[in-house]
Amino acid sequence: xxxxxxxxxxxxxxxxxxxxxxxxxxxxxxxxxxxxxxxxxxxxxxxxxxxxxxxxxxxxxxxxxxxxxxxxxxxxxxxxxxxxxxxxxxxxxxxxxxxxxxxxxxxxxxxxxxxxxxxxxxxxxxxxxxxxxxxxxxxxxxxxxxxxxxxxxxxxxxxxxxxxxxxxxxxxxxxxxxxxxxxxxxxxxxxxxxxxxxxxxxxxxxxxxxxxxxxxxxxxxxxxxxxxxxxxxxxxxxxxxxxxxxxxxxxxxxxxxxxxxxxxxxxxxxxxxxxxxxxxxxxxxxxxxxxxxxxxxxxxxxxxxxxxxxxxxxxxxxxxxxxxxxxxxxxxxxxxxxxxxxxxxxxxxxxxxxxxxx
Ligand code: F6P
Numbered sequence: 001x002x003x004x005x006x007x008x009x010x011x012x013x014x015x016x017x018x019x020x021x022x023x024x025x026x027x028x029x030x031x032x033x034x035x036x037x038x039x040x041x042x043x044x045x046x047x048x049x050x051x052x053x054x055x056x057x058x059x060x061x062x063x064x065x066x067x068x069x070x071x072x073x074x075x076x077x078x079x080x081x082x083x084x085x086x087x088x089x090x091x092x093x094x095x096x097x098x099x100x101x102x103x104x105x106x107x108x109x110x111x112x113x114x115x116x117x118x119x120x121x122x123x124x125x126x127x128x129x130x131x132x133x134x135x136x137x138x139x140x141x142x143x144x145x146x147x148x149x150x151x152x153x154x155x156x157x158x159x160x161x162x163x164x165x166x167x168x169x170x171x172x173x174x175x176x177x178x179x180x181x182x183x184x185x186x187x188x189x190x191x192x193x194x195x196x197x198x199x200x201x202x203x204x205x206x207x208x209x210x211x212x213x214x215x216x217x218x219x220x221x222x223x224x225x226x227x228x229x230x231x232x233x234x235x236x237x238x239x240x241x242x243x244x245x246x247x248x249x250x251x252x253x254x255x256x257x258x259x260x261x262x263x264x265x266x267x268x269x270x271x272x273x274x275x276x277x278x279x280x281x282x283x284x285x286x287x288x289x290x291x292x293x294x295x296x297x298x299x300x301x302x303x304x305x306x307x308x309x310x311x312x313x314x315x316x317x318x319x320x321x322x323x324x325x326x327x328x329x330x331x332x333x334x335x336x337x338x339x340x341x342x343x344x345x346x347x348x349x350x351x352x353x354x355x356x357x358x
Contacts, residue, residue: 003032005105005109007025008045008047009073010044010074011074013286015068015288016149016294016295016297016298017135018068019290020135022299023299027302032310036309038055039053039056044075045096047073048100049096068287079122082122093122093123093126097127097128107312108128108129111132111133113135113136116132120330124315131305135148138187139186139338142337143336144317145321145322150190151291152288152290152293153286154187156284156285156287157281160177161196164228173274174216174228174229176279178261183203183339184204186340188202188230188231189344192350193355196228197229199212199355200350201264204339205347205358208237209271212267212268213267216272235259235260235261235358304325
């Protein structure tokens with residue numbers, strides 16, 4: 001029986017989205033031949049809401065394994081607004097269901113992070129046939145050991161730390177490098193260890209600025225003329241950790257900061273007397289071609305999703321568990337974040353190596 005398969009990419013982009021789209025498409029064409037038609041939904045749920053989609057053909061999926069970004073475009077359409085009717089008077093859930101019906105879809109594949117999975121679950125509960133695919137450089141999707149895009153971002157952030165090392169040494173400076181990751185610090189932890197950072201500050205481990213400064217001074221006393229501090233975008237100090245998010249973001253804004261990085265740099269310079277600079281690689285961490293690891297993972301995930309389409313297993317998302325590709329039920333993972341647990345072995349490794357976690 002012929003199947004029409006919709007694909008969309010939603011939320012922040014990352015390397016490996018196209019490789020995953022290709023994995024899905026190639027495997028679908030290989031397994032189902034003329035019995036499959038693929039429909040590309042443009043710009044994520046925004047396109048699904050507004051009826052923006054296009055028929056795709058085999059040619060569209062050629063030559064995109066190494067391509068960064070997403071050929072389908074993406075947008076952030078916050079989950080919390082999905083059931084809210086705004087000024088445009090559009091009932092978003094009804095509109096998404098209408099597009100699914102108009103495009104005559106048998107199922108819809110949603111490639112994205114935590115927000116995308118919450119909406120995917122909502123659509124599944126609304127009766128649509130949904131399969132999720134876990135993407136994000138943050139690596140914080142519940143129920144999977146890894147998401148595609150993460151390892152490429154680790155490689156990029158590690159290169160940043162490597163390059164900052166040489167300039168930090170030449171100038172005898174402390175360098176604070178802000179790594180992406182608002183809620184989860186996986187990217188900072190991995191790249192911090194891979195890049196040999198001296199201090200790693202994570203959202204999951206609130207820091208004490210005195211301990212950070214002590215670590216810098218200890219290194220200086222032992223003959224190191226520089227220090228590298230890898231700061232997760234979402235790092236917070238021990239006082240902030242006791243407050244509600246709204247409260248501490250307001251306090252920060254009042255003091256002229258958004259993330260903690262510039263504040264940490266200013267405090268370190270003042271307390272230690274060492275010249276301190278900030279480096280924010282930002283969206284560079286999400287750009288460009290996926291690493292070999294992510295190409296393999298994307299192909300594993302994409303081809304597995306094609307199998308799920310074929311056997312009509314819906315309401316699930318693809319995952320890697322103990323090196324084995326499998327699927328989790330959307331309702332079991334949606335709305336949960338995979339943070340670094342206290343017992344994480346890499347935290348132990350960091351502490352054993354004398355890396356300060358603040
Ligand atoms: O979720 C991925 C991510 O890159 C986060 O690490 C970061 O906090 C956020 O997206 C940035 O979002 P935007 O691209 O909307 O600025």
